[in-house]
Amino acid sequence: GAYVGTLYACTLSGNSAQSGGGASGGPYGEPCVLNNCMVNSNSAQYGSGGASGCEMNNCIVTHNAGGASGSTLSNCVLSENSAYGASGGTLNNCTLSGNLGWGASGATLNNCIVYFNTGGNYDSSCVLNYSCTAPLPMNGTGNFTYDPLFVNSANGDFHLQSNSPCINSGSNAYAPPGPDLDGNPRLVGTFVDIGAYEYQLPAPNALIPGIIESYSGVSTGIVVG
Numbered sequence: 001g002a003y004v005g006t007l008y009a010c011t012l013s014g015n016s017a018q019s020g021g022g023a024s025g026g027p028y029g030e031p032c033v034l035n036n037c038m039v040n041s042n043s044a045q046y047g048s049g050g051a052s053g054c055e056m057n058n059c060i061v062t063h064n065a066g067g068a069s070g071s072t073l074s075n076c077v078l079s080e081n082s083a084y085g086a087s088g089g090t091l092n093n094c095t096l097s098g099n100l101g102w103g104a105s106g107a108t109l110n111n112c113i114v115y116f117n118t119g120g121n122y123d124s125s126c127v128l129n130y131s132c133t134a135p136l137p138m139n140g141t142g143n144f145t146y147d148p149l150f151v152n153s154a155n156g157d158f159h160l161q162s163n164s165p166c167i168n169s170g171s172n173a174y175a176p177p178g179p180d181l182d183g184n185p186r187l188v189g190t191f192v193d194i195g196a197y198e199y200q201l202p203a204p205n206a207l208i209p210g211i212i213e214s215y216s217g218v219s220t221g222i223v224v225g
Contacts, residue, residue, distance in 0.1 A: 025053025110174035
């Protein structure tokens, strides 16, 4: 679909290649940069059908034979991909849900929601920080297992309900610059939300700055400051 280059507000759909059917970087690390793009229903003979070796900002990656591999993603939704949502790479403020294989494999995830993936939310090679997932990861810090409370995940609406524990629960150090996936301000309040969408109304103080659980899975309450 796309090779190296930079794309804005594009749809890449129904493409096929050996790897990165939707979008692919070059053999020497040259990225394919996608901004506000839809990567949908792409396939590959090997590796990721959606995107490989890409930099993706505010994108939706769905219904591909493998979502994104070896890529850097910010404010993206990866859903209903087979094999995995993301393999390798780094994801900041992304939502991975409803994928038919792993949500994430061998990836580093910061401020991410990784929940309700059929094959498991993540494998043991992943590192998660300030993320909402289950079970509680052994690698990383600031994670919790509570239901993210999407508005309507069955219909692909991964916005947060007003009582979501993901509101104000992220780390500002990992927050991408610029707007969220909707084009709204990324930071509302003191702390960034977890996932691709920032809740735009002020959240109750009780959610600030996040719910942290111990590695035993026992809640240790809310940490303020």
